[in-house]
Amino acid sequence: MLKISKSKLNELFDAVSAKQALYLPVDRNDGAAEYKKYESGMTMSSALNTVRSAKDFFFPQTENLVDFKMEGKNIEVIDVREESEDFVIFGVRACDARSFTILDKVFLAEPVDSYYKNRRDHGTVVTMACTRPAETCFCKTFGIDPTVPEGDAACFDDGENIFFLANNDKGQAFIDSIASLLEEGDAAKLCEVQEKARAIMEKLPLAKLSTENFGGDKLTEYFNSEKWADLSEACLGCGTCTFVCPTCQCYDIKDFNTGHGIKRFRCWDSCMYSDFTKMAHGNPRLTQLERFRQRFMHKLVYFPANNNGEFGCVGCGRCLSKCPISMNIVKVMKALEVK
């Protein structure tokens, strides 16, 4: 298996970033990790995961869809799309890597979203296997093995070296492009590391969480559950869960008048917000109960109903650590499945 010594990682980053933009998790001053564009000398974060998910790379928080020029009664439509440049996201965790295949099911379904596809085509996802999952992790619930992540190419850390494995042609092309920096190495120690990580996962508080009682056939039962009232009672409707969620993909389209024309933007939105479904003649989801229910029903029932049983959650645990009232999908699942 090809590897590079961790002490030489920056040589690798320099080589990759010389050819295309390279993004990797970097520690902020406050200790939290976020994706940054690599500049020579930057150190990759050793944090388990970034505060924000990696969905920004393909579905940015805001993006300019189209511009308009208004002159008298006439309107000119200006296509502002540009072909993306190739880029690499390095160090993506298994949960976030899976979120891309979930987002693909939405944005690459007909009619294909060309904005998303453009970035997807030009992005290479290089994942990093987890060695010490945290208490908030429950990716295993959704059939993800964090020690063998998806992505175009996967990296494995044995403590001293990073090993590389291609998952597809794009990943192989990435490995080929850095082959001169890699050497053949003995991956024996990797197995130990993986075993250790799996042993940690067995002991995690959410290790036994199961999707067994969820799926497309549970619509009526769970929609009408009396539990939603208690579960949603304290929800502030702040939308934090949606914004840190790697699979939440609802969006708004808004126009901005620059004074010289109109820019139309697509922005992340949240079904947790009171005006999300508001129309001129009223709002079908009047209280936070309905809005709260929508988010979880979508992830646990509606999405699997339309996607061969695949759930709209990857167990990254971000909502568990970020919700200001400590409500989250795990509590919802546990409450709903008790008869």
Place this chain on the structure above:
Amino acid sequence: MNNDTLIPYIGVVTDIRQDTPDVKTFRVVSPEGGKVFEHMPGQCAMLSIPGVGEAMFSITSSPTNKEFMEFSIKKCGCLTNWLHAMDVGQQITIRGPYGNAFPVETELKGKDLLFIAGGIGLAPLRSVINYVRDNRANYGDVQVVYGSRSKDDLVDYQEIIDEWMADPNIEVNLTIDNPQEGWDGHVGFVPNYVKELQPSTSKTVLVCGPPIMIKFTLAGLKELGFTETQVYTTMELRMKCGVGKCGRCNIGNKYVCKDGPVFRFDQLDELPDEY
């Protein structure tokens, strides 16, 4: 790069008709003339004035009209206020067509049809009614029951009088909520009028109007012996993308913009009551 459905076309408003005190019908063509795109009855389009807003409207003209598209729009919000204030010659943006359609070439073919509309609810049904009139041989009996608050609130009144009521091949029953000077027709709410008319249960029903009207009409139809599989309606929810991605019009595992807006009532029964 391919065209993206989120990038709209330009439409030119070539005619504006004041239908009722708060409904105008706008005729839209492409800048080169002709229709911006083809559609089927029941489908919708996203209309926008950049900087003001963008919203989904049903296409009220029939696809058999080869020259232009029409939209009957009630003044009730930011964008619709703007549309009501504009003049002929104004350009708008338009994208679509979105959604399914009434199954005029499949399930409805050869059937006796009963159209029931309330207020602006006539807009999506007018497309079907005129499509059926233009392909008359493909359908059985056609009956239209249409009601509004007053005579002045009947959308497309002139076309109804001049064309539909003059057409011996369709039966038109109009009603208004309260008595009014100059009105010698039926007075009363649409659901009650439908019950009085005792339509044959052999008919397939297409209903559109305010939610409360639809609710009572459906109940009345059931009393008359109709089943939910015989009744179609068209729905409205907030929409942004029109292609089932932005998440707004999601009810259960359906997206009204792409899986609807036309649903049969037995299909609606399977969805959560959230519309």
